[in-house]
Amino acid sequence: MKRTVLFLVGVLVPASSAALTQTAADFHAPRSEAERALDTILKRADADKYQLDNLFDGRGDDSFRRKFDYSTVLTPALLSALKEAEAAMVRKECGGAYSPGDICGFDYTPITCGQDFQYPYLYRTDSAGRDEALLSYAWSDKKRTATYRLVKQRNRWKIDSVACAESGVTFHAN
Secondary structure, eight states: OHHHHHHHHHHHHHHHHHHHHHHHHSOBSOOSHHHHHHHHHHHHHHHOTTHHHHHTTTTTOTTOOOSSOGGGTBOHHHHHHHHHHHHHHHHHHHTTSOOTTSOOSOSSBTTTTBSSOOSOOEEEEEEEOSSEEEEEEEOTTOOEEEEEEEEEETTEEEEEEEEETTTOOEEEOO
């Protein structure tokens, strides 16, 4: 009997430790202040049907009026990096100018790294400090979709870099 009990304890303790480690690394509903801020930003971006126009000043449409100001949720450096990436794509794909009916530049949202969205978004804090956090997000399949660096500026969390997992593309402050 003693031998059986010792064997079970020897098996269960390592298994419990591994389970705790796995649970801590899993994606979950937003918990921390930074995770909740990222969740709000991503859902707001998903709801913005004019996201690329709002990010890129109408993408050649002079009559377009911005409906959402992304400078409230993205750092100036990240906005600049996104605009530079968009301009490079437009130069390469469309000779440097937007053309009506042509897809020039991003054909996905660089904020969520996707063309569609799939709720719920799940989060994991990879590292965090008082005014900076590195967070990853996944869809319900729990496969990392993107990693973000958030910084707290004037008591508000903003995205400072985006690393899209599937494409390997990263947008960050220089």
